[in-house]
Amino acid sequence: MIVELKNEQFYLCRHLLNRQAHLEPISVINQTNPGRVFVDDNTNPTSGMVWLGNNDGFIFFGNPHNEKFNQYIDPFIDQFLVEEAKKVDLDYMEAIGNSKDWNTTLEKVFKKRNHGNWNQRVYTLKNYEYLDKTEPNIELEYKIQKLDNRILTSVDLTNLDTLKENILESWSTIDDFCSKGIGFCIIVDNEIASYCYSNFVAGSVHCIAIETMEKYQGNKLAQKVAHTFVKECFIHKKLPYWDCMEDNDPSVAVAERLGFKSYFRYIGFDFSF
Template identity: 30%
Template sequence: MMIVKLPKENYYKINKLLVSPQEKIENVLNAVISGMNQGVVYVDQIEEPRTAIVYAVGLGYYLLGDPENESFNSHLGNLISTQLKQESQDLCGGTWFIANIFNETWKKALEKVIDERKYYVGYNVYYELDTRRFNNSLEQPRHILDEDLAIVKITKELINADEDLREELTEYWSSAESFIQCGLGYAVLKNDKVISTCYSCCVNGDRHEIYIATFDQNVQNRGLATILGQQYIKECLEKGYSVHWTTDESNEPSKRVADKLGFDYLHRLMSFEFAF
């Protein structure tokens, strides 16, 4: 027995491996399993998977099921060094293996298969929106956009016209069409060029994961993330979506923006990271 790629039409088969409350509500993971966002799934066997590794393109890996399944673990090191490394490079230029760990036993399993590589253990922190706090944030003194900047909704035309935005979105979404159909977002323009954006990087039912990216480093610390976040969240709430924010525990600027927009800390999840 070895590790095989699970055909997309069979992704539903790994739903039974989602056991803990965290696994069941993890937005990015479930968005891949449902086929909404870009990803690849590997399992020990196609018919009755006991163990799986899920790659959410651009966002990391998730290990599910039995962490002591030797028929899977004995091939995992080779899978990471060859297939996953190449795939990550091809799909998003990724050079790191970043696994989200729901179960401490998976950390032990990974330590055994990574060959002498130096690895790091960190944490991702998860937030959900407190709508009362968000509405209060709207009443605070507003950040004002400079005259040379404009905020616009992301449209298919804008995605096709702006290479930075297109590259950013298609890391997570299979096409501009799928993003427009299921996600939403806003962008700040300077001379018709996108310099900053806030959008749904993944969607799981009515749960939207917020992501903010800035392409022009000269406009950092000018409140654009807050302005974009407010615009994006307002539309999500109008449409009845819940909004969620995930970031690295060491990313203080990201955590500050989350707090400013009215997000409350929910829980954290261990991440196991090393360079391919």
Template identity: 45%
Template structure:
């Protein structure tokens, strides 16, 4: 029977996770970032499903041929996942496999649900192949600040709640982020218009998350905050990690222009709850 695993027992899943897979799953299993885990057996799990704490999808891990888990997963989604997802305005099931063998299993399990797919690209940046030396030029009305400074000032920015809400999508508290993550933002006339921060963290890997206000897109602000984020990572011997959809042309361009290298790709699958 598929059950939710108590957070104190997340460590039981550590040996099941693919070391070369997505950073997000590792961060949740290590309880650095919030998330929920559902497993076939809470005492000795063999297969599981991670619900990412930022509500950005579900990650299958472990044995993809586990009949007990696979026979129950559709009913579990219908009776547990869908009702809870709708309460937080999620109307799609977006799934990824923690290793490539899950791809065919996911296709088989959800073939009756009008399953569709997309491609995801993962980039990393190592100090020994980094060659971007100069900060991107942006309009003088925009200024880059470290998030720690902005957060310490608290409500002095017009839309500080925008920053708080984005950080809390990934972290259990602002304090937890400040203790473990890094980030920068762009200020325009006392308003936060672009942020780049650690969404997930595992050991010395920091997963980039970039958010912007639509009115300020197309001004090289993403490249500017990404530059500062990378500089901070490299200074502290940390490894920046960038995960984005292949069809997100702008994000892929910023990653490459900032010096990231594509290290692996994976498939995502989705179907509607409607």
């Protein structure tokens, strides 16, 4: 069987997580970021999955060879997760293993589904690896601002609501983000042109969310705001963590230009409900 844990029970899963792999399940289990946790046993779990609060995937952890858990994954999806996903307008599943051994298990579990897969890269950056000389200059009309309560409650920025919605996908509240996360944006003509912020945090490690609005792309704004974010991380002794699809060439290029080094790679599986 598969059961859902209450938040106060999440600690039961800490020892099951691969701490040399994904940051996101650690942040959920530690209750820094929101999410839901499902396991094979609510008193002594050995396998489980984290449903990330931003609906950006289900990460399977613990023993990948646990038949007690694995045999219930497929029916659990059809009988429970599909209805829960509809409540948040999610019509597909992205499944990721917290260790390489999960890849074989998930391939077997989903063999009857018309699933696809993709490759993902994770990078980290230590301060001695940082290539500060690659920081670009940008036009004077672009202003860099810290993402704090002052900016995030501004009434002057025309597209602020979109940024706040993105932040609240992985944080319980804006205040929670401001107290635990790091973020910067670039503003021009009362509009946010680019931003970079922590969307998941586990201890001193900050996972990066970064985006440049389409009409401002090509002006090196992503590079600039990423440099600003990284330098702030180092000031506060935090480790930047960059997770992107392997075929996302612009994202890979920005990360490697700053000096980010490959940490690990993983496979994701996806299919429609």
